[in-house]
Amino acid sequence: MTGAIPEARSHSARAARPEHRYRVLFVSRKLPFADGGGNGAYANDLLQWLVARGAAVDCLLLTELDDSTIPPLWSIPQKGMSGIRVINPGAFRVGDRYLHPWRFVRRKPDPARAVRTTAPSVAAERVAVKQAVSRGKYDAILMNYLWLAPACAGHGVTTLALTHDVWSDRAAGAEYVYTADEEAALLNSADHVLAISPYDATRFEQMGVSKPVHVLYKALAAAPPEDSSPPSARCLFVGSGYGPNAEGLAWFLEKVWPIVLEELPSAHLDVCGAVCGSVKEAPLNVHLHGRVADLGEFYHRAAVAIVPLLRGTGLKIKLVEAVSYRKPVVSTSIGLQGIEQLIGHGVDRADAARDFATNVLRHLSDPASAGREGLLARREAERFLSSDTAYAPVWEIMSTSAK
Incomplete structure (x- = not known):
């Protein structure tokens, strides 16, 4: 096995699996939609790149059982999710839909149990990750944001923290405020830290992140067809x-x-x-x-x-x-x-x-x-x-x- 990056293949070519097909567990509180804003597009683009190169990608979607923001029966948008298997703890899959039966009888969220999108991970999330890892032989766990690092650590699988930005530097207006020391501690519980720019990578090292920090730019999208008509003012x-x-x-x-x-x-x-x-x-x-x-x-x-x-x-x-x-x-x-x-x-x-x-x-x-x-x-x-x-x-x- 080498670290060479294989050439992108067509859909038909991907059907023939390589000798070792990398398996990735993407852990997130939100689905990585292609049109879900800049951060969603970044995560989705990375996952689709992995799929195009033959990796098997599972998305562990962490949602609280009493989260009423998700309807009892919901569908995964097909745009940008091709080739990604979604695992939603507590839900039953019915065709291309997911059924949460308890939401038919209890639609109001319990504030004591609700997990804010940016808050530190909770014990239930760690259990969900542990169960997913026990059922799949993954080569890597890719977590969406730093706050999921504790839930993803300690399962015997290499962990990568997709940071998106330096959270402690953008605390103003954020749902949950992390200090630089808290952010560094969370990131140090991952095996590898993925910074979206050299600037962020330097900031992580300055705040005391001791794990390997890799710059992972957002890639360019495919060039649109050229149009001969000039733009307007x-x-x-x-x-x-x-x-x-x-x-x-x-x-x-x-x-x-x-x-x-x-x-x-x-x-x-x-x-x-x-x-x-x-x-x-x-x-x-x-x-x-x-x-x-x-x-x-x-x-x-x-x-x-x-x-x-x-x-x-x-x-x-x-x-x-x-x-x-x-x-x-x-x-x-x-x-x-x-x-x-x-x-x-x-x-x-x-x-x-x-x-x-x-x-x-x-x-x-x-x-x-x-x-x-x-x-x-x-x-x-x-x-x-x-x-x-x-x-x-x-x-x-x-x-x-x-x-």
Whole structure:
């Protein structure tokens, strides 16, 4: 067994199993939906990459028995979940649906037992992981976020903590606040720590994480078909309801957008995602679309994407997404953390409002040039953000563990 990464195979080719098929148990409190926000897309992309390379992936979905947010009978969306087997403790599988019979008789959650999404793991979750491991011969347990590390440790299987970001640095507005010492202690109970950017990896080491820390970027999505029609004078911001997204958008609308409109009255801004809920009244030429089923049409007609974040950690997946669509990006320094090598390759850095507006206007005023810069950004990013490069550390860890 070697650590070489096998070539991606077609669906028919995957039917022929290799001599040793890696088995991965993904442990999470939420399903890793492809369209479930940046973090969900990141986890889903990694799991689909593993499946495409012949790994068997099981998803252990941890939900409290009295969690009334899930209906008694629910279905797993097919988008992005192909090839992933879902294990939901206490549920009965009926075809492609999962049945929780007790929820027909008790629909109100018990606050004393409810597990908040970001709170430390509880004994019941550790039992669920132990039972899953006893039934499957796994090469690795991949946990979704640091708080599940104690539940996943001590089962005789190599554990990898998918961190997404530095939680103690983003405590403001979080459901559960972790100190740096608490975060380090949780991560040290895993065998390997997966940081989404070099910046996060450095922070983990600074706070006392002694286990191996690997940088695991979010990979580029497959390039969409090229379209010969030029984009219009529109810019695009995509964001969840996460606090820094709302703060960054508010700064852009107050400080940057008036400058843009003064110079180019025909400019428009499209805003997609739950972040729209933070805007009480949309300024002139600002269009709030909320959650949308397909971002492709918005990226297609945009000349430039913006990432006006003022705080936050982790790799900004919205920036990677924009580059995947061959769009130039204007971002603050915070938005570029961990991916600074793209600066000057179709990606502009601007922290002052006037500088940010100047760069946005340059792209809006010359869509043809913006298109060329978007291609440049995509080509540069492909050097280190292809799936086989970005996710290689996980395969290498499993190959070592399986020996």
